[in-house]
Amino acid sequence: MSLMLPSESPSTRSLVGVADDLLAALRGDADALPRASSVVLVVVDGLGAISLRSHAGHARALTSGMTKRDVARSVFPSTTAAALTSILTGVGPGEHGLVGYRVLDAERDRLVNQLSGWESDGLDPLTWQPATTVFERAGALGHESFAVGVAAYAQSGFTRATLRGAEFVAAATPATRVETAYDLARQHPGSLVYCYLPEVDKAGHRHGIDSAEWVAALEEIDAALATRVPAGVGVLVTSDHGMVDVPVNRQAVLDERHLVGVRHLGGEPRMLHVYLAPEADGAEIGARWRRDLAGVADVVDRQEAIARGLFGPTVTPAAASRMGDLMVASRGANAVYDGTAADQRSRGMVGQHGALTPEERLVPLLRLGAFAR
Numbered sequence: 001m002s003l004m005l006p007s008e009s010p011s012t013r014s015l016v017g018v019a020d021d022l023l024a025a026l027r028g029d030a031d032a033l034p035r036a037s038s039v040v041l042v043v044v045d046g047l048g049a050i051s052l053r054s055h056a057g058h059a060r061a062l063t064s065g066m067t068k069r070d071v072a073r074s075v076f077p078s079t080t081a082a083a084l085t086s087i088l089t090g091v092g093p094g095e096h097g098l099v100g101y102r103v104l105d106a107e108r109d110r111l112v113n114q115l116s117g118w119e120s121d122g123l124d125p126l127t128w129q130p131a132t133t134v135f136e137r138a139g140a141l142g143h144e145s146f147a148v149g150v151a152a153y154a155q156s157g158f159t160r161a162t163l164r165g166a167e168f169v170a171a172a173t174p175a176t177r178v179e180t181a182y183d184l185a186r187q188h189p190g191s192l193v194y195c196y197l198p199e200v201d202k203a204g205h206r207h208g209i210d211s212a213e214w215v216a217a218l219e220e221i222d223a224a225l226a227t228r229v230p231a232g233v234g235v236l237v238t239s240d241h242g243m244v245d246v247p248v249n250r251q252a253v254l255d256e257r258h259l260v261g262v263r264h265l266g267g268e269p270r271m272l273h274v275y276l277a278p279e280a281d282g283a284e285i286g287a288r289w290r291r292d293l294a295g296v297a298d299v300v301d302r303q304e305a306i307a308r309g310l311f312g313p314t315v316t317p318a319a320a321s322r323m324g325d326l327m328v329a330s331r332g333a334n335a336v337y338d339g340t341a342a343d344q345r346s347r348g349m350v351g352q353h354g355a356l357t358p359e360e361r362l363v364p365l366l367r368l369g370a371f372a373r
Contacts, residue, residue, distance in 0.1 A: 013072040019134035020090045036234030036370040038185035040193045046201025048242015049362040051209045058219050061226035072365040074241045076310045077271040079354045081114040083240035088162045089131040092312020094319045096131040102266040103322040104275050111266045118157020125161035135165030138192045148181045149196040174224040186230040197221055204351030208245040229369030239363040243353040246335045252296050253339035261285050269335035270354035273324030286326055297330045329355040
């Protein structure tokens with residue numbers, strides 16, 4: 001059985017290219033956005049369009065003018081490393097190479113963490129992620145760039161891979177980050193400012209998207225973005241992905257029988273990369289996984305995933321080498337775990353993402369300030 005892709009409107013905007021729309025707005029030649037004196041891109045990590053609408057009473061500033069058009073489609077896998085990099089480079093995961101959470105470094109035959117493992121796993125941000133960032137393109141056009149985020153991320157490998165060309169500015173809370181971003185845009189005409197808000201994502205992972213903690217994080221973000229935008233500044237508010245809550249009874253646990261012929265198991269529970277041993281029979285293992293996970297997840301091999309364009313229209317040899325021989329995308333509110341693994345901390349994670357559901361892939365794309373309709 002081939003991967004079942006959810007139906008999506010062909011008119012839904014892809015997150016890929018959104019940042020370049022902002023650069024075009026600075027020049028006054030964007031198709032979708034009016035001209036702006038400076039531009040701000042706000043990314044609320046983990047905020048899906050469906051979950052935002054279902055909690056509209058807790059996010060009145062964000063949803064007051066939100067229409068059915070104000071959404072975008074995230075990439076596959078719908079996970080932070082892949083999606084944020086696509087937003088900030090303007091190319092798909094198949095081109096920038098961050099094709100999942102944990103992926104194979106084929107040269108060293110080991111799994112590496114593309115979000116937090118750059119230093120410990122020995123990844124060079126300049127070569128592992130070779131695509132030009134939107135900030136580098138902005139600099140080449142004479143525009144200043146700033147990235148406002150959490151101080152702990154300032155020198156991380158992921159920051160160096162995705163924010164190259166921007167001056168990093170740390171601010172502690174969502175309110176101070178938004179205020180700082182708006183001040184930078186006002187003080188530096190012609191600038192591109194990126195503002196990162198991870199609080200909703202963290203609350204969702206720990207407590208779920210229907211929890212009091214998640215609602216409190218959303219209300220804090222909403223209050224921060226209710227701040228008046230400086231005159232002439234255009235603001236886009238979006239997200240890298242949404243998420244779904246995975247209850248304990250929807251956790252499918254693999255046993256040793258499933259892992260026969262499997263050399264490495266990467267990705268994350270909502271989208272596994274399965275790397276087979278050289279001598280393994282990929283067709284037999286794929287058929288077994290499809291049978292055992294019927295109704296729980298779709299299983300697709302690397303060739304089909306590339307042919308179906310799941311990772312974007314371009315797939316480099318480096319990116320392909322990091323993809324699993326098989327990929328397991330969970331359906332509904334399911335997730336698939338390695339039952340033999342020593343570290344199963346992720347089984348306590350409530351909100352999850354990575355797969356192809358609308359809850360994970362549809363994100364808000366809201367226009368404020370000079371961009372407001």
